[in-house]
Each structure stands twice: as C-alpha cells, then as structure tokens.
Amino acid sequence: MGSDTHTGFLKAFFMTALRILLAAASLLLLRPGAFGADEIIVNLPSGGVVVFVLPAQGESLKALSLESLIAVRHTFEECGRLLPVEENNLKWAMERSRKAPPEELFRQTAKTLNADAYCVIAVAQELNTYYAELAFVPLNPAYGSQARSVRVKSRLIQNIPLKLSRALAKAHEKIPIHAPVLEKLEGDRVLIGAGQWHGIKPGAYRTASHGEVLVTVTSRYQSIARVTGQVPDEDVLVIKAYPETAEMGQDLTRRISENTVRKYSLESTTLRGDDAGKRYIEGMCVVNLGGNICLPVYGAFLSTQYLGFSTASPDMTGMTLSGAALVTQLALPEFMTGFRGNFFPWNSDADKSAAVHRMQTFLWVGLPFTFTVAYLDQLSEMFPKTDTLPPFFEERDTTAALMSLFVPGGGHFYKGRRLPGWGFYFTEMAVASYCAYEYRNRARAVYAFSALGVIKIADIALAYLSRTSYKHYTIETDRDEAAPSLSLQGRMNDREPVYELSLGFRF
Numbered sequence: 252m253g254s255d256t257h258t259g260f261l262k263a264f265f266m267t268a269l270r271i272l273l274a275a276a277s278l279l280l281l282r283p284g285a286f287g288a289d290e291i292i293v294n295l296p297s298g299g300v301v302v303f304v305l306p307a308q309g310e311s312l313k314a315l316s317l318e319s320l321i322a323v324r325h326t327f328e329e330c331g332r333l334l335p336v337e338e339n340n341l342k343w344a345m346e347r348s349r350k351a352p353p354e355e356l357f358r359q360t361a362k363t364l365n366a367d368a369y370c371v372i373a374v375a376q377e378l379n380t381y382y383a384e385l386a387f388v389p390l391n392p393a394y395g396s397q398a399r400s401v402r403v404k405s406r407l408i409q410n411i412p413l414k415l416s417r418a419l420a421k422a423h424e425k426i427p428i429h430a431p432v433l434e435k436l437e438g439d440r441v442l443i444g445a446g447q448w449h450g451i452k453p454g455a456y457r458t459a460s461h462g463e464v465l466v467t468v469t470s471r472y473q474s475i476a477r478v479t480g481q482v483p484d485e486d487v488l489v490i491k492a493y494p495e496t497a498e499m500g501q502d503l504t505r506r507i508s509e510n511t512v513r514k515y516s517l518e519s520t521t522l523r524g525d526d527a528g529k530r531y532i533e534g535m536c537v538v539n540l541g542g543n544i545c546l547p548v549y550g551a552f553l554s555t556q557y558l559g560f561s562t563a564s565p566d567m568t569g570m571t572l573s574g575a576a577l578v579t580q581l582a583l584p585e586f587m588t589g590f591r592g593n594f595f596p597w598n599s600d601a602d603k604s605a606a607v608h609r610m611q612t613f614l615w616v617g618l619p620f621t622f623t624v625a626y627l628d629q630l631s632e633m634f635p636k637t638d639t640l641p642p643f644f645e646e647r648d649t650t651a652a653l654m655s656l657f658v659p660g661g662g663h664f665y666k667g668r669r670l671p672g673w674g675f676y677f678t679e680m681a682v683a684s685y686c687a688y689e690y691r692n693r694a695r696a697v698y699a700f701s702a703l704g705v706i707k708i709a710d711i712a713l714a715y716l717s718r719t720s721y722k723h724y725t726i727e728t729d730r731d732e733a734a735p736s737l738s739l740q741g742r743m744n745d746r747e748p749v750y751e752l753s754l755g756f757r758f
Contacts, residue, residue, distance in 0.1 A: 300333035301341060301361045301369040315374050315408055319383055322412035323372060323419060330423040330494040331449045333394075334472075336364055358388070367391035367429075374411065380404055383411045385419065393429045393487060397422065405727055407514055410507050417503040418730070420496040427459070428490040430474075432482055439477050443488055446472045450492060459489035504728060508645075511727040515640045521559025528642040530558055535626060543622040548573045551625035555633055566632040572673055573625035576680075580621060583684075584611035606688045613687035617680060620659060624676050627654075627664035634667060638723045641665055648715045655714040656707075662714025667721045675710045682706060 302323055307316045324335040336344075344363040351359040361369035368389040375382045386400045399422060403414040430445035445451050446469050455465050461478055468475040478488070513519065517527035534557040542550025551573065552565035584607055585592060592603035596612040603611070634640060643650040651662030660675035682703045689695040719725065 299336055299364060299366040300327055301336045301344075301357070301364060301366045302327070303357050303360075303369065303371045305371060305373040307374050309376075311408065312374050312376060315381065315383070315411055316372065318409075318412045319372050319374060319415055322416045323370070323385065326416040326419045326499075329499060330420060330426075330496065332423055332426050332428070332494060333368060334448065336366060340364060358390075361388075361390055368394050368397075372415070380406055381408050381411050383415055385415055387422070391429075393489075394426075397426065406723075407510055407727060409510050410727055413503050413507050413510075417500055417507070420494075420499045420503065421730070423494045424496050425493060428488075428492050430488040430490055432486045432488065433473065435482065436475065439479065440467075440475055441478055441482055443474050443476055444472065445488075445490065446470050446474045448472055450494065451490075457491045459491065461488055464488060464490070508728050511724055512640060512644050515638055515723060516644070517558060517639055517642060520639045521637065523559075527558070531642045534558055535623060539626040540619060540622055543625070547577055547622075548625055551622060552629050554626055555629050558630070558633075560633045560637060562633060562636065565629060569625065569628040569632065569669075573621065573628065576621050576624070576677070577618070580614040580618060580680075583614065584608075606691070609690055610684050610688040613684060617683070620676075620680070623658050624660060624664065624672070627658070627661055628669060628672065631664045631667045631669050631672070635721050635723065640721060640724060644724075647719060651717075652711050652715040655710045660710060662711070663717070666714070666717060666719040668717060668719075671713065671717070675706070679703065679706055679710065 302320060304316045304320045307313050327333050327335045341360070341364070344360045345356070348356060348359040348363050357369055357371060368387060368391065370385055370387045373384045373386075382402065382404045384400060384402045387397060389395050389398055401415070401418040401422070403411060403418060405411050405414060428445050428449050428451065430443040430449075430451075432441050433444050434442040436442060448471050451466055451469050451474050453466050453469060455463050457463055461480070461482070463479070465477040466474050467477060476488070517530075518524055522530065534554055538557045539551055539554040542554045544550070546553065548570060549565070552570070555562070581594075584596075584603070585594060587607050588602050592607065592611075593600050596608065596615045599608050630641070641647075641650075647666065651665045653662070654665050655662035655675070659679035660672035663669075663672035663675060682699060686696065686699040686703055689699055
C-alpha cells in the first residue's frame, strides 16, 4: 500500500514538472526574437484597418491625439466594417517596417499586417481653435471609393474626437460587407470572412453579383453560407447590408451639443453659477417691463444687464424698429381720427368710433408684447457678441415654440433669427388689430381671425423647426462642409503665356 502511494506521488511529481518545462519552452519559443521576423505571420480577420496618429507638440495636443485615436478605433468597431488592428500587432509591424522610407512607413506597416486600409490622424491648434484631420487610405481595391480626407475644427477640445467619429460614421453609410470566400465546403456551402462582428446573422442576404445567399452558421468573424452557382477561388461576396449609423450620428451630435451648451451657457459665462433660467424669466416679465415704463424702448437694452451683459451701447436697428412699433401703436388710432380723438383708451368720445376704440384698446393692451420683443431683440444681439447661449437651450425647439405661443415672433428672437422675428411680430400685431377693429362685422371677423390663427400656427411651427443662427453654436454642431478652392497659375509656353485655372474640392 505504501509502495503504491510512493509510486503515484513520484508519477504525479514528474508529470507536473514536465508540464512546467513544456510551458516554459512554449513561452521561450513564442518570444518575438525566438524566430526570424520573416517566420512570424499575423493573420487578421477580413477587413482590417490600421489607425496611426502623427506626433503632436504640447501636453494638450498629445492628450487630444490619444483621445482621437481611441474615438476613431471605437467608431470602426461600432460600424462593423473595418476591424482596428490591435496595439501589440501594430508595434510588431512597425518594428518590422522600420527600414522603410519615412513617407512609406505607414503604408508598409499596413501591408505587413495584411490590412485592407489605414488611416492617419493629425491634430493642431491655432489660437483658440483646434483642428484635426483624418486621412483614410484604402489598400484593398474593394474600398477604393472610400478614399478621403476629413478635416474638423472646434473651439472645444473635447468635441474634436466626437466630430471625427461622426464624420467617420457618416462615411460608413454606404459601405456593404465585403466577405472573402475563405474555403469551399461540401455542396454549395462556403466559409466566408464575415460574421457577427460585421452584423451578419443567420438568414438570406442579397449580394452584388452572386444573387441571394443563405447564411446558416455564424461566428464572430466568419460564417457558413449557401451560394447558388460556381464561386471562383479567392472570390469576394459583396453583401448588401449596411451599418446603422443614423442613431450613432444622432448620439454624437447630442454629445457635441451638450458640451457646447455647457461651455457657452450663462451659468458658465456672465452669471457664474446663478440660476440663469430664473433670471431670464424675471428679466423678461418683471425687470424689462418696469424698465420700459420708465424709459420706453431704451429700458429693454438696460434690462439686459440683469443677465450680466455689460455692453456699452444698444443695437440701434432694434431700437429703431422697437421705437417705430411703439409710436405706431400709440399714434395709429389718433391718425385714424384726424388727431381729434382722445389719446387714452379709457376715455371715449364722439370722435372715436366703436371700432377705433376697440382697436385702440387692443393696441394699448399689446404694449407689453412690444416691450418684450424689444428686449428679446436686444438679447438676440447680445448672445452672439458675447459667445453665450440663452437658458433652456438644451430644449431650444420646445422653448422657442412656447415663446412664439405667448409673444409674436418670440421663438425666432430666442434662436437669434431677428428678421423672421420682426416679420411675425408686425404681421400678427397688424392682423390682430384688424380683428379688433372688425370684431362686430361677423363676415370680416371670421376671415381676420382665421388668418391670425394660420399665421400664429406658422409662427410656432417655424420657431420649433428652424435652426438657431448663433454661429458659435452651429460651428460646433454642424458637420464640417467641404469647400472648393480656386487657383490660377501662369507659365510660359514657347514664349506665350499659358494660364491654368484649377478647381480643387476637399472631401
């Protein structure tokens, strides 16, 4: 019994020692230096992409480069078309390609990794604006149409990675799945290089040149599919399935907007932590009305100081329009009576007809609307001048619609659109005055009130649907548009001048 136990112990000991030796030998043999570089092969899943970042100067730009790299790699992962190469594989390939000329280093590294494409990120800063450029270079002809260079800019450093991701997601909208045929199996089945990561699920898919294929089994990067007809060796199935980038783009735009509103809000600028929403409402409903009673029209400008603005002079265009509106409201009934009727609406006389008296009463009751519009107009100039945004801007569409509901054109002033704001104000006040004037004339009153309702609905709807005109906000949230460049060059050809006109378009 004791001998058997001793023998079993020795056997277990030697087996354990053998396993340890084999594991050590495996680790030794798998070291990068254990074999020659030519003997190491990195097999990437189909559709690999290498992401490079150019060196940047300064700690902030270095951090921006790293964040941009992480964001771009994550976007490639989310879109499911080009799989980013892992960092350890990238380091190995760059070491192997170190003898390549500097201008060929990235291309040679990507080729060493058998990647289908590579992209290069460069960041820079000019004064208070950050820039980033992403160049996408396809190596596989299947992605040839996707070659592009995207440039984004922002005053907010945290928005640069988000804008790069949004531009990259947009570029993926029309990229189908390029699934190489890895192996022919029994019958009409083939093993293709696309799987769950690419968005493939069991089911039927249409292809560009192979009709309909039926995917039966999927793994992360590969699938088994049934294909009708002959499939040549090394063929590629172009599956007409596209990444769902719309929701991704909306989420990125929302995050960009949140960063921008947080940066330019009144709490972060003029009020420094005070409740900007409360002050905005108090300024519009209390301070502004009191200021206009004391100093008509000019009080609207003075009331803006309640929100922390310290501009020395008002906007004279707004002052002129507000003054003209106020004078019209007060003088129109007098003009209609030949300046014989009593100036005040609570005093009626024989020189004022009942219709004129109703209209005069409405115009005086509507004076708070004029004072409020004068105030909102001054604010619509203050916000862009000071790089600030109105309160409640996260819900700007709803807020604008509510303001137009209570104040003629108010929502348009809120979004900084002064011309539509004044247009709706004068139109609604004119039609409403006519409604008051013709109130006893049933036929005309029906048409007048119907017209007023249509105009009011249009005011509210357009206030909700229209875009804001504050450039310090739109420059952050809008997509960076490609702009054409025109160049003219001259040269001598056989003693005759030749001029070359070229149009360049960045995309």
